[in-house]
Amino acid sequence: MPDISYRNLAESRHLRTDERLATILHAAARIMADEGYERATIRKVAASVGASIASLYYYFNSKEELLYQIQYCTFKTLLDNLDESLENVSDPDGRIRVLIRNHLDHFFRNLNELKVCSHELETLKGAYYESVKELRKTYFRTALGIVVDLLKDSGNTTLDPKLTTLNLFGMLDWIYTWYDPETGPSERKASNQITCLFLNGIRSPSR
Amino acid sequence: MPDISYRNLAESRHLRTDERLATILHAAARIMADEGYERATIRKVAASVGASIASLYYYFNSKEELLYQIQYCTFKTLLDNLDESLENVSDPDGRIRVLIRNHLDHFFRNLNELKVCSHELETLKGAYYESVKELRKTYFRTALGIVVDLLKDSGNTTLDPKLTTLNLFGMLDWIYTWYDPETGPSERKASNQITCLFLNGIRSPSR
DNA sequence: CCACGACTCGAACGTTCGTTCGACAAATCG
DNA sequence: CGATTTGTCGAACGAACGTTCGAGTCGTGG
Numbered sequence A, B: 001m002p003d004i005s006y007r008n009l010a011e012s013r014h015l016r017t018d019e020r021l022a023t024i025l026h027a028a029a030r031i032m033a034d035e036g037y038e039r040a041t042i043r044k045v046a047a048s049v050g051a052s053i054a055s056l057y058y059y060f061n062s063k064e065e066l067l068y069q070i071q072y073c074t075f076k077t078l079l080d081n082l083d084e085s086l087e088n089v090s091d092p093d094g095r096i097r098v099l100i101r102n103h104l105d106h107f108f109r110n111l112n113e114l115k116v117c118s119h120e121l122e123t124l125k126g127a128y129y130e131s132v133k134e135l136r137k138t139y140f141r142t143a144l145g146i147v148v149d150l151l152k153d154s155g156n157t158t159l160d161p162k163l164t165t166l167n168l169f170g171m172l173d174w175i176y177t178w179y180d181p182e183t184g185p186s187e188r189k190a191s192n193q194i195t196c197l198f199l200n201g202i203r204s205p206s207r
Numbered sequence C: 001c002c003a004c005g006a007c008t009c010g011a012a013c014g015t016t017c018g019t020t021c022g023a024c025a026a027a028t029c030g
Numbered sequence D: 001c002g003a004t005t006t007g008t009c010g011a012a013c014g015a016a017c018g019t020t021c022g023a024g025t026c027g028t029g030g
Helices: A015-035 A042-049 A063-086 A092-109 A111-119 A126-153 A161-177 A187-203 B015-035 B042-049 B063-086 B092-109 B111-119 B126-153 B161-177 B187-203
Strands: none
Touching: A015 A042, A015 A063, A015 A111, A063 A092, A063 A111, A063 A126, A092 A111, A092 A126, A092 A161, A092 A187, A111 A161, A126 A161, A126 A187, A161 A187, A161 B161, A161 B187, A187 B161, A187 B187, B015 B042, B015 B063, B015 B111, B063 B092, B063 B111, B063 B126, B092 B111, B092 B126, B092 B161, B092 B187, B111 B161, B126 B161, B126 B187, B161 B187
């Protein structure tokens, strides 16, 4: 459902090139997720898609750009889908549920890309880093806004909205270290547990 | 206070060697935390301690062993201090507070080492990886035991103990991505926010 | 003082990496 | 069909890395 849309990058003139690029990016994301960015060599990506190393450079200028495109498109898709899903939801409770659901649905559907986004947060440098950082900041602001409303609704004055949002992202973004689609909990259960713990933590009278 | 004790490794016969090794490990941890394991070259570590590259190999056999020693000693110190702190605390509420406090105190006192532990979780391979993994499993079991008791005490049957513990570690282990000792919240505040959100989330009647 | 062990070092090695080059093949266009 | 554009490739390059070697220095003990 919420597959990563690499079409955001589509500037080439041919559908075939788009598909080829998407194939490369998916392969790169898988290898980067498995082995980390540094150990994910261009040679491994090329072997994975059955192409030569040099031919990959027709599609991107550098290895770093490869990571950038994966992260940019992943965050972009995540944000676009979130905006869409939030359109008809106005109560804070519902909105935070949508946000958590959106995030985890993307994670479950694109384990590799989401892992690369979480784990390689600080890997990019310069303009690439700033560009992705802008998306992340937008995402954080949206979440923070909802948390602020939530805390107000529940009369909770102990929890700091910013830190609470950071802690929510702690749970959401750390999931890649322990979630296993083969042996772990169901997607539904993993989602509900985070939602439940978080919302209860907010609503409870504090001490 | 809870500084990492590299003395766990002390097998050499000279105090001077121990101090030298600790200096190297601290430098390596800092560079690894700043740049990631792969980009933290032996040359950078050597330059940082003002020694030649080759002389570092008097102290360890490989770069991987360097990372192993950092992680092993960090987790070992963390666990030892946790055991000690838990000795006179028997109620689950108090125990979880001690655990969170212990974890974050270690983080605040050894930002680099704790970051290396969190970020390079899957970097080691083979026996080194298994050795550190054992410590992490022990840590998780201790935390899980406390969470089980907590959930029982509060009559909470909605939250799954294992997932709840994983989500707690999400908050604790993700902190390295956002905590900044210069500009961020106070240590006390950061700690209290996690404790508060977590404990309230557990105690609250669920929906 | 000598012998020995601890400790240090510059140079070098072999390997691996990201990237480029020049040539060629395939696809498209008029 | 010829010209042009798109897409692919093997070989090679220069840089960087972890590690080792052989020599030397330093510290300690008898």
